[in-house]
Amino acid sequence: MVDIPKDSLHKHIHSCVSYIPVPNETVAEQTLYQLKLLDKAGAITASDPIEKRLKLLIVLFHYVAEPTAEALKKQLDAVQSYSPSR
Numbered sequence: 001m002v003d004i005p006k007d008s009l010h011k012h013i014h015s016c017v018s019y020i021p022v023p024n025e026t027v028a029e030q031t032l033y034q035l036k037l038l039d040k041a042g043a044i045t046a047s048d049p050i051e052k053r054l055k056l057l058i059v060l061f062h063y064v065a066e067p068t069a070e071a072l073k074k075q076l077d078a079v080q081s082y083s084p085s086r
Contacts, residue, residue, distance in 0.1 A: 017071060017078055020072065021068050023068045024065070027061070027064045031060050034060055035056075051079060054072055057069075
């Protein structure tokens, strides 16, 4: 989980991306296993920024759950285009 401002960035993300398809159970379990390995190796941490987390998930889902990866790309675009002055 990533802490983000609910009334600003979170709201912006939801205005840009209304739905992220859930991958099937096998894909979700395999992805979680890969994330645990990356965490154990120190390649990811709980303090990683949202952009890094989204990019990693996009890569992990790219070939095994393409609709999920595409929705996460849209979410990343929303995060990167966010301007607090909106």
